[in-house]
Amino acid sequence: MSDGPLAVVGVGSVGSMALWQASKLGVPAVGFEAVSPAHPRSAVGGDTRLFRMTYRGEHNLYPLLQLAERRWRALEEESGQEILVRCGGLSIGETDGPYIPALLDSIKRTGAPYQILDHAEMASCYPQHRLSPGECGVLDARAGVLRTDRAVLSAIDVARQNGAQVVKDARVREVRELSDGVRVSTDDESWTFDRVIVASGSGSGPLLPAHLQRQVLRKRIFLTWFAARDPEQFVPNAFPIFIRITGDRSMYGAPTIDGSTVKATLDGRGATVADGDTVARELTPAEVVESVDTAQDFFPGLIPEIVRSDAYPDLYTSDSIGLLGPVPGSERVYCATGFSGAGFKMSSALGAIAAAESLGLGPLVDGLDFLRPERFTSAG
Numbered sequence: 001m002s003d004g005p006l007a008v009v010g011v012g013s014v015g016s017m018a019l020w021q022a023s024k025l026g027v028p029a030v031g032f033e034a035v036s037p038a039h040p041r042s043a044v045g046g047d048t049r050l051f052r053m054t055y056r057g058e059h060n061l062y063p064l065l066q067l068a069e070r071r072w073r074a075l076e077e078e079s080g081q082e083i084l085v086r087c088g089g090l091s092i093g094e095t096d097g098p099y100i101p102a103l104l105d106s107i108k109r110t111g112a113p114y115q116i117l118d119h120a121e122m123a124s125c126y127p128q129h130r131l132s133p134g135e136c137g138v139l140d141a142r143a144g145v146l147r148t149d150r151a152v153l154s155a156i157d158v159a160r161q162n163g164a165q166v167v168k169d170a171r172v173r174e175v176r177e178l179s180d181g182v183r184v185s186t187d188d189e190s191w192t193f194d195r196v197i198v199a200s201g202s203g204s205g206p207l208l209p210a211h212l213q214r215q216v217l218r219k220r221i222f223l224t225w226f227a228a229r230d231p232e233q234f235v236p237n238a239f240p241i242f243i244r245i246t247g248d249r250s251m252y253g254a255p256t257i258d259g260s261t262v263k264a265t266l267d268g269r270g271a272t273v274a275d276g277d278t279v280a281r282e283l284t285p286a287e288v289v290e291s292v293d294t295a296q297d298f299f300p301g302l303i304p305e306i307v308r309s310d311a312y313p314d315l316y317t318s319d320s321i322g323l324l325g326p327v328p329g330s331e332r333v334y335c336a337t338g339f340s341g342a343g344f345k346m347s348s349a350l351g352a353i354a355a356a357e358s359l360g361l362g363p364l365v366d367g368l369d370f371l372r373p374e375r376f377t378s379a380g
Ligand SMILES: Cc1cc2nc3c(=O)[nH]c(=O)nc-3n(C[C@H](O)[C@H](O)[C@H](O)COP(=O)(O)OP(=O)(O)OC[C@H]3O[C@@H](n4cnc5c(N)ncnc54)[C@H](O)[C@@H]3O)c2cc1C
Pocket: 009, 010, 011, 012, 013, 014, 015, 032, 033, 034, 035, 036, 037, 038, 039, 042, 043, 044, 046, 048, 049, 050, 051, 170, 171, 172, 173, 199, 200, 201, 202, 203, 204, 221, 222, 223, 311, 312, 313, 314, 336, 337, 338, 339, 340, 341, 342, 343, 344, 345, 346, 347
């Protein structure tokens, strides 16, 4: 006998959104969460994530980001919480490249609105950034900063009001497809559901078939925060999210949320780890030195000393894109995982697509072949 139409394994960034979106389709799903939703050792940790519509080399994400933007707005309306703080976003780099020309090429393919600010305009509008001669900024007015735990907990709250359930402290050990359903097993219990979505982030590997397990790896990503000399300069109205890639240096960050500290973090430092549950939280001396030096050079208004740091896990695919779709060869198991250090901004859309498609409803967005798990099957 079935325990319900749908289970979601992992109630983090994507799983919470799948639970919420399934509940809006009239399907009260059951979420199984190894710890508790939005716990700080998951990819939800660290308070905020960047949301932006403009990306270098990733123009095929644009329809997903458009859907995500609409879903974040819907979640705000349904929960009454501000989740996406719309402070805009700056991409900063050398006008002659390589970053800015490649970014502009991708933006033009999508039709996303943008505004170029030359060196003088950046100095006048955003003096918080100390630019080198030859650098400019590209403003994405639709960008912003997402409040991560608020987003996850709000989605679960709305989903529960619609009949969904969350089982905490339930680490799923096996997802096995049977002839008439899917068995979900923890160490102590088993349930059977008509359909299952695997959305367990860095814990997804063992729940995937062997050929997909070979295509995913867990990474540690650290974050650093600095104190602002004048916090008013770094509030959302004055300081958009930013990503700056200039020469061999890169940093990204967000305005202050707590009124005193500013997230400013080295970009692209994800390091492979064996276990997502035990990532080293301490920064190495080299990470500290490079973070402080870069923040000092980039931001005259930040005190060059790390006041907070931590590290979190995320699951990467071998091509750093993600897995969204039915597990190859399976009728009833769907995976939504492996979003490779970039998934939070899209998680409202990923959850919506996972909920709809796992329930046999049509695709919400066309052109998602680049995310489908089949690409690895055919590659062997
Ligand atoms: C430090 C850092 C900075 C980032 N910055 C950005 C950014 O600025 N913008 C952006 O868009 N993205 C960013 N990302 C990426 C983004 O946060 C992740 O891609 C996204 O949050 C992953 O969501 P998820 O649902 O796959 O995983 P999670 O949110 O980690 O959720 C997985 C959940 O599954 C649970 N779980 C694990 N195993 C099991 C199991 N066996 N049974 C039951 N439950 C299980 C976990 O406890 C967890 O709650 C960043 C990631 C990190 C780590």
